[in-house]
Amino acid sequence: AQSVTQPDIHITVSEGASLELRCNYSYGATPYLFWYVQSPGQGLQLLLKYFSGDTLVQGIKGFEAEFKRSQSSFNLRKPSVHWSDAAEYFCAFFNDYKLSFGAGTTVTVRA
Amino acid sequence: SQTIHQWPATLVQPVGSPLSLECTVEGTSNPNLYWYRQAAGRGLQLLFYSVGIGQISSEVPQNLSASRPQDRQFILSSKKLLLSDSGFYLCASDGRSNTGELFFGEGSRLTVL
Numbered sequence: 473a474q475s476v477t478q479p480d481i482h483i484t485v486s487e488g489a490s491l492e493l494r495c496n497y498s499y500g501a502t503p504y505l506f507w508y509v510q511s512p513g514q515g516l517q518l519l520l521k522y523f524s525g526d527t528l529v530q531g532i533k534g535f536e537a538e539f540k541r542s543q544s545s546f547n548l549r550k551p552s553v554h555w556s557d558a559a560e561y562f563c564a565f566f567n568d569y570k571l572s573f574g575a576g577t578t579v580t581v582r583a
Numbered sequence: 584s585q586t587i588h589q590w591p592a593t594l595v596q597p598v599g600s601p602l603s604l605e606c607t608v609e610g611t612s613n614p615n616l617y618w619y620r621q622a623a624g625r626g627l628q629l630l631f632y633s634v635g636i637g638q639i640s641s642e643v644p645q646n647l648s649a650s651r652p653q654d655r656q657f658i659l660s661s662k663k664l665l666l667s668d669s670g671f672y673l674c675a676s677d678g679r680s681n682t683g684e685l686f687f688g689e690g691s692r693l694t695v696l
Contacts (some may be wrong), residue, residue, distance in 0.1 A: 489682070513671075513690070515587070515588075515688050516627075516675075521682075521684060562626070565683075566682065566683025569632060572629065573626055
């Protein structure tokens, strides 16, 4: 079945350190892939998307993600995290009108 | 850009009572609309989506229903709430892009007691 998996439920990172969130997909063709972010008690905001072409995509808030077909991965990265990056992050794929989400990774930023 | 309005923002309802959550969209026409539920520690579950007025697709069998009486209005309902219906309900629109780029509302938090 088509799906995305986020192996890490919770990650703690120090402010100023780098961050990488993992996402693996299971899909026959090249999927439309996304990363969304959710601050506590709020809706979701699109960080970045991958449809085709350049496998390194840039998003908002200094985030980037790399699509690796050989590893079926679409990992999210940020070189230097800020306290405001503390949130829940969701990987998602789109197919047949529907956007399906991974279970999410909660990021805690310590001073 | 689109704006998604949801209300009420918070509600507490007894088991067996009815439910109506409303979502309206501004800034686009003929969007594809979605209802998601986010239960504690369980990620986002797609409940319903609609590609047009009166057209509803259900993803999960349950005691909830959805309706789309107008192009930019999407309503989530229940005749009798269950404890398991508690959660954070999110409405989303893709502005007819059909690409997965969704704009989300601020959500409605439902607690069933």
